[in-house]
Amino acid sequence: MSFRKEPPTVHGSIAHTAVVLVNLGTPDAPTAAAVRRYLKQFLSDPRVVEIPKLLWWFILNCLILPIRSSKSAEKYAAIWTREGSPLKVHTVKQATLLRGYLGERGHALRVVYAMRYGSPSLPTVLDQLKTDGCERILILPAYPQYSATTTASIYDAVFSHYAQVRNVPELRFAKHYHDHDGYIDALKVSVLTHWQQNGRPERLVMSFHGVPKRTLELGDPYHCECYKTARLLATALGLSQDQYVVSFQSRFGKAEWLQPYTASTLRQLAQQGVRRVDVICPGFTSDCLETLEEIAIEAKQDFLHAGGQEFHYIACLNETPEWLHALAEIAEQHMIGWPTIGSAAQRQMQQQQAELTRSESARLGAR
Structure with a gap:
C-alpha cells in the first residue's frame, strides 16, 4: 500500500x-x-x-x-x-x-x-x-x-x-x-424571538430529518436523541405536551421511515381546526433545501391547502x-x-x- x-x-x-x-x-x-x-x-x-x-x-x-x-x-x-x-x-x-x-x-x-x-x-x-x-x-x-x-x-x-x-x-x-445546554438555549431564544415579533401559535411543530425506521430497530440512537432535544426545548419554553408536536420530514422511497411524517402531521392539524402552526427544524443548524424549500414552501402549502390559516417557519440557528x-x-x-x-x-x-x-x-x- x-x-x-x-x-x-x-x-x-x-x-x-x-x-x-x-x-x-x-x-x-x-x-x-x-x-x-x-x-x-x-x-x-x-x-x-x-x-x-x-x-x-x-x-x-x-x-x-x-x-x-x-x-x-x-x-x-x-x-x-x-x-x-x-x-x-x-x-x-x-x-x-x-x-x-x-x-x-x-x-x-x-x-x-x-x-x-x-x-x-x-x-x-x-x-x-x-x-x-x-x-x-x-x-x-x-x-x-x-x-x-x-x-x-x-x-x-x-x-x-x-x-x-x-x-x-x-x-x-x-x-x-443534542442535549447541550447552550444548544437548547439557542433554540429557545430563536423561538421566543420569533414569538415576540409574530405572536404565538396554537402548535409548535418540531420537524427533524427522517431516516428509515429500520435504523432505529437496528440500534441507531437518532430517534431517541431527536425526542430528547424536543423535550428539553419544550421544557425550556414552558410548553405542555398538547402545545407541541414532533415529526420527521424528507421521506425517500417506499420503505417506512420514522413517524409521524411532517407533511401528514400538518394536514391533520389543519383538519382538526388548528389555525396557526409554527415549524422549527432543530436538527438543522444551517438553513438549506430541506428547511427553505421542503418546509417553508412545500409544508406551508400542505397546511394551508388542508384548511390551516397561518403558517410560520422559524429559521435555523445559522449565525445567531x-x-x-x-x-x-x-x-x-x-x-x-x-x-x-x-x-x-x-x-x-x-x-x-x-x-x-x-x-x-x-x-x-x-x-
Whole structure:
C-alpha cells in the first residue's frame, strides 16, 4: 500500500490545532448536472442507503438520477441566493465567526469548514491542514443528533483518508450535542424571538430529518436523541405536551421511515381546526433545501391547502450569537487538555480578531 506524500519536515516548527466544522454538502450550482454529481456521491454512501450494492447501483443510476436530478435542481433554484447555496453560505459564516468566538476565549487555532459530499471535501481540507502544520484536529459535525447516516459517515471519511497517511495527527470527534445546554438555549431564544415579533401559535411543530425506521430497530440512537432535544426545548419554553408536536420530514422511497411524517402531521392539524402552526427544524443548524424549500414552501402549502390559516417557519440557528457561543463552548469542551491558549502577543491578536468578529456579526445580522 502506498501512502500520501508527507510535506517537508521543518524541525522546531510549532504544532497547530484546528477545528473542522463539517456539514452535509450541497451542489455547486442549481443545475441538473451539478445536482446529479452531488446526489450520486451522496446516495452512493452505504451509510445513507443500506441496500445491496449491485441492486442499488442499478436503481440509482438507471432510475433515480435521470429523473430526480432535474426536479431537485428546480428546488435548489428556488432557494439559491446571490452568494450561492444557503447551506454553504451559512456554514462558511459559522466557521469564520466560530474562529473569532474561540479567539475571544483565548484559543489560538485554525477553524475551517468541510463538506461530507461536494466541495470543499474532507480529504482536501485535511490535506491542507497537514500542510499547515496542524497536529491536533477536532472534527465538529454540524449535526446535533447522532445518526449513522450522517455523523458516522463523517467518521468513515476521516478514517478512510488517514488510512492513506503515514503521520496521522491527534484526532478528536464531537459525536453529538443534542442535549447541550447552550444548544437548547439557542433554540429557545430563536423561538421566543420569533414569538415576540409574530405572536404565538396554537402548535409548535418540531420537524427533524427522517431516516428509515429500520435504523432505529437496528440500534441507531437518532430517534431517541431527536425526542430528547424536543423535550428539553419544550421544557425550556414552558410548553405542555398538547402545545407541541414532533415529526420527521424528507421521506425517500417506499420503505417506512420514522413517524409521524411532517407533511401528514400538518394536514391533520389543519383538519382538526388548528389555525396557526409554527415549524422549527432543530436538527438543522444551517438553513438549506430541506428547511427553505421542503418546509417553508412545500409544508406551508400542505397546511394551508388542508384548511390551516397561518403558517410560520422559524429559521435555523445559522449565525445567531447564542448559537455561536454554544458552538464555541462545545468545541472548547472537546479540546480540553490541548495547548491552544496562546502567548500574550497571540492573545492580543485574538482580541483584535474578536473585535472584527463582533463587527462581522453585526454586519451579517443587518442583512
